[in-house]
Amino acid sequence: MGDPITAISLWLDGLLAGWGLAPALIIVIKALLGVGALATAVLLVDIFLVWVERKVVARFQDRLGPNRLGPFGLIQPFADVIKLLIKEDITPVGADRIVYNLAPIMALATVLLLWAVIPLAPTVVGTDVNVGVLYIVGVGALGTLGIIMAGWASNNKYALIGAFRTVAQMVSYEVPMVIALLVPVLLARSMGINSIVNAQDSYWFILVAPIAFLLTLITSIAELGRAPFDLVEAESEIVAGFHIEYTGMKFGLFYAGELLHALTLSGIVASLFLGGWRGPGAESFPLLGIVYFFAKAFFLYWVIMWVKYSLPRIRIDQMLNLNWKFLTPLSLVVLVVTALLDKALVGVQPWVYVLVLLAANLVIAWVTLQILRSRARKERQRVAEPRPIARPPAAPVSSQGA
Amino acid sequence: MIPLSYFLVFAAALFSIGLYGVLARRNAIAILMGVELMLNAVNINLVAFWRYITPTQIAGQAFAVMVFAVAAAEVAVGLALVISIYRRRNTVVADDIDLLKF
Amino acid sequence: MTALQIIFLITAVITLGAAAMVVITRNLVHAALWLIMTFFGISVLYVLLNAGFLAVAQVVIYIGAISILMIFAIMLTRRVQQDFGPQTNAAWPWALVIAAALFGGLIWIFSGWGNFFTQAPVMGERADPLRQLGMALVSPEQYVIPFEVASVMLTAALIGAIMVAWERK
Amino acid sequence: MLNDWLFIGIFLVLAPVFPALALVIPRIIAPRKPNPLKSQTYECGIETVGDTSVQFRVQYYLFTLVFLIFDVEIVFLYPWAVAYEQLDLFAVVAGILFIFLLVDGLIFAWRKGALEWE
DSSP states (O other), X not given: OOOHHHHXXXXXXXXXXXXXXXXXXXXXXXXHHHHXXXXXXXXXXXXXXHHHHHHHHHXXXXXXXXXXXXXXXXXXXXXXXXXXXXXXXXXXXXXXXHHHHHHHHHHHHHHHHHTTSOBSSSSOBSOOOTTHHHHHHHHHHHHHHHHHHHHHHTTOHHHHHHHHHHHHHHHHHHHHHHHHHHHHHHHHTOOOHHHHHHHTSSSOHHHHOHHHHHHHHHHHHHHHTOTTSGGGGOHHHHTTGGGTTOOHHHHHHHHHHHHHHHHHHHHHHHHHHSOTTOSTTTTTOHHHHHHHHHHHHHHHHHHHHHHHTTSOOOOHHHHHHIIIIIIHHHHHHHHHHHHHXXXXXXXXXXXXXXXHXXXXXXXXXXXXXXXXXXXXXXXXXXXXXXXXSOOOOSSOOOSOOO | OOOHHHHHHHHHHHHHHHHXXXXXXXXXXXXXXXXXXXHHHHHHHHHHHHHHTOTTSOHHHHHHHHHHHHHHHHHHHHHHHHHHHHHHHSOOBGGXXXXXXX | OOHHHHHHHHHHHHHHHHHHHHHHOSOHHHHHHHHHHHHHHHHXXXXXXXXXXXXXXXXXXXXXXXXXXXHHHHHHSHHHHTOOSOOBOTTHHHHHHHHHHHHHXXXXXXXXXXXXXXXXXXXXXXXXXXHHHHHHHHOTTTTHHHHHHHHHHHHHHHHHHHHHHOOOO | OHHHHHHHHHHHHHTTHHHHHHHHHHHHHSOOOOOTTTTSOOSTTSOOOSOXXXXXXXXXXXXXXXXXXXXXXXHHHHHHHHTGGGOOHHHXXXXXXXXXXXXXXXXXXXXXXXXXXX
C-alpha cells in the first residue's frame, strides 16, 4: 500500500472503462482531473506562502508576525484573500483595457504552467516531456511578456519604466541561467526534469556542479526580481514598478504569482541539483517523495528569503555588470570545463568522477574569488579617491531620460 | 490523422499574409513583422516535409534551426537599422527612407 | 474528423486570424502582441508535428527574445507609437492582389503534387528526433559546417547591430 | 509522444481559468463607483505631466540584442548536450568551438563598451 496515487489512477481506469468510455477519452479525463487537482493544490500552497512570507520576514526583523487569527495566525492569508476580493478595482484613465486585464492573468497562469513538468514524487509527475528544461525557460519568457503588457497597458510612466527595467533584468539574467541549466542537462543527457532526477540516483548534481547550482540560484532570484535585484520596484524611485496601477485582486494576482514563482523556481532548482523527490525510501513509498521534494523546495525558498531580507538593493549598472561581466563568463567556463572533463572521464568509477569534477569546480571558484578580490581592491581605491562634492550642470541636460 | 495538405495550405496562407504585410505596411517595424511571418511559414513547411516525407533523416529540423538563427540575425540588424534611421531622420516610414536614391 | 484534426483546425484558424491582425491593426504594440499569438500557435503546430524541441525553441526564441526586441524597438521610436493614422501605403490593393495570387498559385501547384494528401508515417517508439538532431548538428557528415556558420553569422549580426544602433556621445 | 503534451495542452487551457475566476468574483461582490478623479494616473500624488511614452535609452535595446543572440546560440547547444553520450571527440570540439565563437561576440561587446550603463 505504498502508492495511493497509482492505486487511484488504476481505480479510475477501471471505473471509466466500466462506463464504456473509449481508452483515448479515459486518458483525457485522467489528465483533466490531474491538472485540476495539481493546480488547486498549488494554489492552496500559494495562499499558505503568504503566511510563510509574513511570518518569516517578521522573524528576520525580530517581530512576531500575524498571530491573532487562528493558530499561529494561519487563517490570516484567507482573510487577506477575502479583503482583496471585496476591494474596488480601479482601471486608470487611458489604460488599454484588454491588455490591462490580461496581464495579471498571464502573470499567475505562467507560473502555474511550470508545475506541469515538475516531478513531485516517482509516480506523481505531471508529464516528463523530453524538452522539460527548455519548457521552463520558455514559460518564463511568457511571464516576462505579462510584465511588459502590464507596464504598457497601465498608461503610467512609472509603470512603463518599471516594466522596461524588469524586462531588461529578466532577459539579461536569462543568459547565465540558460547556460547554467545546460550543465545538469549535459550530466543527465536529457532535458526531461524527471529523467534528470532519475539520473541523480547515485549522487546529487550539486556535488559535481556546485557552481552551476549557485549560478542557477542567483539568476533565479534575479528572475524573480527579489532583493537584492528588486530595483524594478524601487519604492523610492518608481513607486512599485509595473504593477503601480493595479488594485484589489489584480494586484493580488501579481503578488500571488511572485510568491508562487519563488517556490516554483526553488522546486526546479531542487529537482535539478538536489535530487528532487529523492531520499531514503522514496522509491517504495512515493508519498515520502512529495515530503522530500517540498522539504528541499522550502529550504531553498527560505534561502531566497534570507538573501532578500539581508542584502541591500543594487544599482542598475551594478546589476548589469554583475550579469554580463561576471555570471555569464563564469557560467561559460563552468560549462566548457564540465563538458571536457565529462568526456575525458568516460568509464571511471563514479567516486573518481565526482571527486574530479568537484575539485575542478573548487579550482574555478578559487580563481574566481582571487579575481574578484583584486577587482574589489581596485574598486575600493577608486571610491576612496577625493571627488568634487557637487558641481553645477555644465551643459543642458540631454533629452535622453529614463 | 492530419494529412500533409493541412500544413501546406496553412503555411501558404501564412506566407501570403506575411507577404501582404511586407508590401502594404508603411512602418518599417511592421514590415519586419511581415518578414517574420513569412519565415515562420517556411519553417512550418520544412518541419512538415520532415515529418511526412523523410522522418528518418533530420534535415528538415536541422534547417528549421538554421532558419531560427537567420530570423534572429535579421531582426537584430533590421531593428538596429530602424532605430538608427529614426534617430537621424525621425521617421520609420519605409517610403520616406529613400536615401539611396540620390 | 479526428480529435487531432479538430485541434489543428482550431489552432490554425486562431493563428491565421492573429497573423491577419498583425498586418491589419494600426496600433503597433497590438500588432506585436498579435504576432506573439501567431508564434504561439505555430509552436502548437510544431507539437502536432512531433517536433517538441522546435516548439519550445519557438517560444524561447521568438516569443522570449525576438518579440521583446520588437516591442523595445517600437517603444524606442516613440513618435511612431502615437501615429494612429492609416498604416498602409497607397499600393495596398495591389499587395492584396499579389498575396492572393501567390496563395492561389501555391495551392494550385501543391494540388497537382502526388503526395499532397499523404499521411504521416508512424514514428517508432525508439525514434528520438531530439538526440538525432543533436548528433546531426555537430557530425562532420551532416550539418557541422552550417552549424558553425550560423554561429559566425549570429556573432557578425551582434557586432553589426551594436555598431549600427549605438553611437557614443 | 503526443500524450506527454496532452497534459501540458490541458494545463494551457485550464491555467488561465483560475486567475480569471479570481478577477470575475470581485466584479460581482466588490463595489464599483468609478469617478474621473479616482481613475487618474498615479504619480506620487502630483498630477501627471506630459506623455506616457517617455523616450527610453538605447541601452535597453542593446542589452536585449546581446541577449537575443546569446539565447539563440545556447538553445542550439541543448540538443548537443542531450546527445553528449553518442558524440565523438570531433563533435565535442565542434560544440566547444561554437561556444568560443559566442565568447567572441561577448568580448567584442565588452571591449566596445556596449555593456556599460551610463
